[in-house]
Amino acid sequence: MTEQLKEGNGGHTHQKEHKQKLKNWKEIPIGGKILEAGNSKEYKTGDWRTFRPIHIPEKCTNCMICWMICPDSCVNVGGVDDPNKGKKGVSDKPNLGNFGGFDLDYCKGCGICAEECPFKAIEMKEEKEFKD
Amino acid sequence: MTGAECTAEAMKQINPDVVAAYPITPQTNIMHSFSQFVADGIVDTDLVTVESEHSAMSACVGASASGARAMTATSANGLALMWEIVYIAASTRLPIVMNVVNRALSAPINIHCDHSDSMGCRDTGWIQIYSENGEEAYENTIMGVRIGEHKDVLLPVMVCQDGFITSHSVETVELLNDEIVKSFVGEHTGHYPLLDVDKPVTYGPLDLFDYYFEHKRQQVLAMENAKRVIREIFDEFGQITGKHYDFFEGYKLEDAEKVIVCANSSAGTIRVVVDELREKGEKVGLLKMRVFRPWLNDMIVEKLGKIKAVAVLDRSDSFGAFGGPLFSEIRSSFHEVKEKPNIIDYIYGLGGRELDIIQIKKVFNELEQVKNGNVGDRVRYLGVRE
Amino acid sequence: MSKEIFEIRFHGRGGQGAKTAAALLAEAAIEQGKYVQSFPEYGAERQGAPVKAFTRISEKPIYLHSGVTNPNVVVVVDQTLLKSIPVTEGLDETGLLIVNTNDTAESVKNMVGFNGKIIIIDATKIALEELGRAITNTAMLGAVEKATNIVDFEALKSHMLKHFEYHLGKDLAEKNVNAFERAYNEVKV
Structure with a gap:
């Protein structure tokens, strides 16, 4: 046997590649090494979700506790909704201190954000209610 | 020199980046001699005095993954305690060189020579080289570095010698001079080392039924390649020393x-x-x-x-x-x-x-x-x- | 075959330096271009337990890795071993028995039943006077050297000095060499 191993990409693949084609033993790096940094980004865990968090802007104070406690870093920042919008000194432009939506590519629907929100500004709804 | 001193001498000439070890009879004499070289500043090695053999092998795995040339030594029960990490070293394809001073495993407790320790390791994925006397332990250690680090192999190497019979026996030994060994073993560059910050990589990820088997298959190829590489290294060594070794x-x-x-x-x-x-x-x-x-x-x-x-x-x-x-x-x-x-x-x-x-x-x-x-x-x- | 190889067996107790004596003799012989082997046989190392140590010296490479069963010379570093250990095992009557004792050769002979040549030396007395401690290995080497002349006297002396200087410092090294020389001069062979 003289085959040389190719130093391919990772070998550890996300779900879409699973459905495509797994690489053979000659195509993957040796020793279980993963050669690209941060490739877990490709592994989208959003379809694990049975409950989806829904944001209620009227109740939200942008305290960002949800952002702090989300185990999957799925709370985005940079939103424009602000309960004090229109008051003096409050910008109506996107603000890093504001709630900016959920990252549904990765949110597993654990519901910790809804549980912890002091203002009940997040509700969990069954995923089957949604078409997208 | 005793077999243990021969081994320490080989390690001195190899001058590894990291040595991590824990004392156990009859291996202790290797580290006894080698730690003296460290204390005297004769080697540049970072000697990690760990709290167990499990940690010794773990430290070697970490060091080797980060691109260092790492070595250790043990015997019997110490090797048994390393077991888990012995497999990990081989499967992660880290060319660590470990001297095993063969000793019987407990129980009943016994410190003398037999081969149950290294023979028990025969399926771990390590290359195993045996030595008749101190001089061979010295030579096998030096060659072991080259064999393990070869790009077509990248496997850890176990160099075995008999406890007491070899390790504690003073014999006439022919050594190579430092420069010859230095140029023979050469510089070590790791395979995708962790400390290469320009090329960040991941070691030791979860590897389930999708790829684990493929990684094992690669280890088989590495052992297959080792058959050729060992021959080449034996030949190269023979040209320098006039001593021609074989399997x-x-x-x-x-x-x-x-x-x-x-x-x-x-x-x-x-x-x-x-x-x-x-x-x-x-x-x-x-x-x-x-x-x-x-x-x-x-x-x-x-x-x-x-x-x-x-x-x-x-x-x-x-x-x-x-x-x-x-x-x-x-x-x-x-x-x-x-x-x-x-x-x-x-x-x-x-x-x-x-x-x-x-x-x-x-x-x-x-x-x-x-x-x-x-x-x-x-x-x-x-x-x-x- | 083994007679091409000169074999010595040391009997001592842990801490008396039998292993070191066997090694010093071998290492001095290496410096004279001889092939040697020297190895101890012990249980878990501990002070006071009976130990054996062996030296082989030959003009040719030594391949044997078994213990010494038919030595040319047996050296007993501690006389209390005469009672408990069969020190003359495998020593035939052409062989030589060197014993550290304040007793007579005749009484040693009666005790161990050995009919070959027996050499006695009060190494404990020499060690106590020269070193201040009953570590008798270097004095015993003096007797061994006188009786066998197996390595060059000066080579052994200078190797011993170098060895102990490294491990024990200059003062103790010189004292050990004094014990070695005194035993060499005092022993009757």
Whole structure:
């Protein structure tokens, strides 16, 4: 046997590649090494979700506790909704201190954000209610 | 120098980046000598004095993954405690070189030589090289670095020597000068080292039914490649030293009818008996095993195929198996070969039980019967009180 | 075959330096271009337990890795071993028995039943006077050297000095060499 191993990409693949084609033993790096940094980004865990968090802007104070406690870093920042919008000194432009939506590519629907929100500004709804 | 001092000398000349070790008899003398080199500033090695062998191997794995040349040494129970990480070192493809000073495993507790420790490691994915004496332990350690680090291999290497018999025995030893060793082992550059911040990589990820098997298959290829690489390194070393080593080394095999196969220090004592019996006209010979992993099937058939009677000397038992590990391996090598010797196994020397000339003569004597087709018990026990 | 190899067996107790004596002799012989082996045989190392140490010296490479069973010389570093250990095992009558004792050769002979040549030396007395401690290995080496002349006297002396200087410092090294020389001069062979 003289085959040389190719130093391919990772070998550890996300779900879409699973459905495509797994690489053979000659195509993957040796020793279980993963050669690209941060490739877990490709592994989208959003379809694990049975409950989806829904944001209620009227109740939200942008305290960002949800952002702090989300185990999957799925709370985005940079939103424009602000309960004090229109008051003096409050910008109506996107603000890093504001709630900016959920990252549904990765949110597993654990519901910790809804549980912890002091203002009940997040509700969990069954995923089957949604078409997208 | 003692075998332990020879090994420490090899490590000194190799000047590894990291050595992590924990004391255990009879290995301790290696680290005793080597830590003196560290304290005296003769080597640049970062010596990590860990709290257990499990940690010693873990530190070596970490160091090797980060691109360092890492070494350690242990014996028996220490090797057993490393076990989990011994597999990880091989599977992560880290060319760590570990000297194993062969010692019996407990219980009952015993500090003396047998091969149950390293033989128990035969499926871990490490290359295993055995040494007849201190000089060979020295040479095998130096060659081991090159073998393990070869880009087509990238496997850890275990260099074995007999506890006390070799490790604590002062013998006349021929060493190479520092410059020769330095240029022979060369500079080590890791394979995708963790400390290369420009090329960040991940080591040791979860690897389930999708890719684990593929990674194991790669280890098989690495061992296969090692067969070629070991030869190349032996040849290169031979050109420097004039000493030509091989996987199996025959002594007076050409016209031999009765042959003993063994590993490590026993080979020396058997060689003396072969000489003595040859003078009396007996056609006897010796086959010394140097490399156990990878196992060179074809070579064992080539070396022993024409012999009539072969006794394998196993310094460890495989309880419940049919004979010791060396015997099983040799016997299976001959399975599909038509012309083959009658092979019997002797389990001997457990817990440091001495192998003397009288016992070896007894083996050659009993091989006479085997040669004549009267095989009797295939697996026998040598030197135990019946 | 073994007679091409000169073999010595040391009997001592852990801490008396039998292993070191066996090694010093071998190492001095290496410096004279001889092939050697020297190895101890012990259980878990501990002070006071009976130990054996062996030296082999030869003009040719030594392949044997078994213990010394038929020595040319047996050296007993501690006389209390005469009662408990069969020190003359494998020593035939052409062999030599060197014993550290304040007793007579005749009484040693009666005790161990050995008919070959017996050399006695009160190494404990020499060690106590020269070193202040009953570590008798270097004094015993003096007797061994006188009786066998197996290595060059000056080579052994200078190797011993170098060895102990490294491990024990100059003062103790010189004292050990004094014990060695005194035993060499005092022993009757």
